Amino acid sequence: MHKNLENSSADLQRRDSKHIWHPFSSLVPAMPVLPVVKGEGVWLYTEDGRKILDGVSSWWVNLHGHANQHIAQAIAKQAQTLEHVIFAGFTHPGAIQLAERLLPLLTGQQELLFFSDNGSTAVEVALKMSLQYWYNHQKPRYKIIALEGAYHGDTFGAMSVGERGGFNMPFEEHLFEVAFVPFPEKEKESDTINAFRKILEKEAVAAFIFEPLVQGSAGMRMYAPEVLDTLIKLAHAAGVLCIADEVMTGFGRTGELFACNYLQEAPDLVCLSKGITGGFMPLGVTACTEAVASAFRQADPAKTFYHGHSYTANPLACAAALASLDLLLAEPCKAQLQMIGGQHLLFMEKIGQHAAVKEVRSRGTILAIELKTAEGTSYHNTRRNELYQYFLDRNILLRPLGNVLYLMPPYVISREELQGVYAAVEGLLDSWAEN
Numbered sequence: 001m002h003k004n005l006e007n008s009s010a011d012l013q014r015r016d017s018k019h020i021w022h023p024f025s026s027l028v029p030a031m032p033v034l035p036v037v038k039g040e041g042v043w044l045y046t047e048d049g050r051k052i053l054d055g056v057s058s059w060w061v062n063l064h065g066h067a068n069q070h071i072a073q074a075i076a077k078q079a080q081t082l083e084h085v086i087f088a089g090f091t092h093p094g095a096i097q098l099a100e101r102l103l104p105l106l107t108g109q110q111e112l113l114f115f116s117d118n119g120s121t122a123v124e125v126a127l128k129m130s131l132q133y134w135y136n137h138q139k140p141r142y143k144i145i146a147l148e149g150a151y152h153g154d155t156f157g158a159m160s161v162g163e164r165g166g167f168n169m170p171f172e173e174h175l176f177e178v179a180f181v182p183f184p185e186k187e188k189e190s191d192t193i194n195a196f197r198k199i200l201e202k203e204a205v206a207a208f209i210f211e212p213l214v215q216g217s218a219g220m221r222m223y224a225p226e227v228l229d230t231l232i233k234l235a236h237a238a239g240v241l242c243i244a245d246e247v248m249t250g251f252g253r254t255g256e257l258f259a260c261n262y263l264q265e266a267p268d269l270v271c272l273s274k275g276i277t278g279g280f281m282p283l284g285v286t287a288c289t290e291a292v293a294s295a296f297r298q299a300d301p302a303k304t305f306y307h308g309h310s311y312t313a314n315p316l317a318c319a320a321a322l323a324s325l326d327l328l329l330a331e332p333c334k335a336q337l338q339m340i341g342g343q344h345l346l347f348m349e350k351i352g353q354h355a356a357v358k359e360v361r362s363r364g365t366i367l368a369i370e371l372k373t374a375e376g377t378s379y380h381n382t383r384r385n386e387l388y389q390y391f392l393d394r395n396i397l398l399r400p401l402g403n404v405l406y407l408m409p410p411y412v413i414s415r416e417e418l419q420g421v422y423a424a425v426e427g428l429l430d431s432w433a434e435n
Contacts, residue, residue: 039066120153255364
């Protein structure tokens with residue numbers, strides 16, 4: 001191959017299509033993938049020289065900007081000391097330090113961290129812990145309660161507690177039975193609470209799992225802290241364990257450090273991933289209370305929690321997480337969270353009555369705009385690709401959830417960069433209303 005063609009955009013796309021299967025993507029793609037060769041701050045740079053603003057934090061993982069030097073240096077330093085060690089029977093300082101720093105930031109009485117490697121497995125761990133908790137107490141409970149519209153991941157347990165539909169239809173007969181209650185829409189919260197009560201009265205419920213205050217993949221649907229407090233209180237009164245899936249909402253996304261900070265009640269287990277390493281390394285954790293852990297503190301081997309991953313508590317990932325916490329807890333980042341949240345609220349007020357807008361909602365750094373379409377609101381809305389391409393043509397990466405546009409940028413985005421995205425959104429709204 002001629003030297004100036006090797007690793008060109010066209011060549012990378014050709015080689016990619018020959019060998020790589022992308023997530024949530026058809027093998028008959030509607031558009032080619034874009035080869036990215038560099039990241040800096042909120043910007044992604046493609047091989048052919050384009051500069052694209054990452055408005056979705058690369059699937060909600062990036063907190064402090066691409067190629068952040070503080071995190072990169074922490075990983076490089078760790079790599080020269082210890083890259084990995086089996087975590088069964090061994091430990092290392094980074095894992096201990098991360099547990100010591102992270103657990104006090106959570107809203108419940110969580111005292112132990114169980115390490116895994118992504119959000120779905122963090123949820124899987126929480127579900128297995130909850131079911132085995134009752135097994136170990138010799139009072140088995142099998143029922144899980146979840147909210148309609150939930151998304152908790154793509155492993156089998158996580159799929160089971162998520163919304164049933166196109167994503168998991170081929171596997172439906174293999175998913176365990178779950179009691180779903182209606183999503184607590186505004187002014188319909190009593191329907192959710194009443195359905196929840198009825199299940200608690202009739203079923204031996206092991207756990208209640210929820211995405212606190214924001215259902216991400218369902219279209220950034222948001223609900224009030226008060227209704228979630230009521231559900232957790234009812235669950236705890238019935239002895240039910242409560243699992244907060246903070247994989248998306250954690251680490252500042254909702255304006256608070258964790259979405260559960262808005263609550264009066266506290267979960268028993270918390271699932272974390274995505275932003276935990278600032279977007280640098282795969283890492284998941286499940287935090288639990290001593291009350292949960294006590295069911296496993298028995299000499300009987302049958303009461304052991306037999307779960308693990310080869311890269312559990314990887315030292316490089318722990319180093320990245322510790323460095324990300326340094327930045328997240330510093331005053332400049334706190335100021336940025338306030339700035340982004342404030343700008344979102346101002347823009348929400350500006351476009352709220354636009355003819356193209358069905359609803360606009362915001363919490364913290366998350367802004368969601370539900371567009372009016374003849375098809376109604378759906379993840380599989382046929383105009384989704386049109387929306388995606390509209391912004392990509394303007395060098396902005398937004399990945400609509402059907403007809404729901406959302407903006408969830410890295411925290412280092414500037415006010416001017418935000419205004420540039422807002423201007424592009426307004427242009428879309430005006431053209432959308434005309435159509």
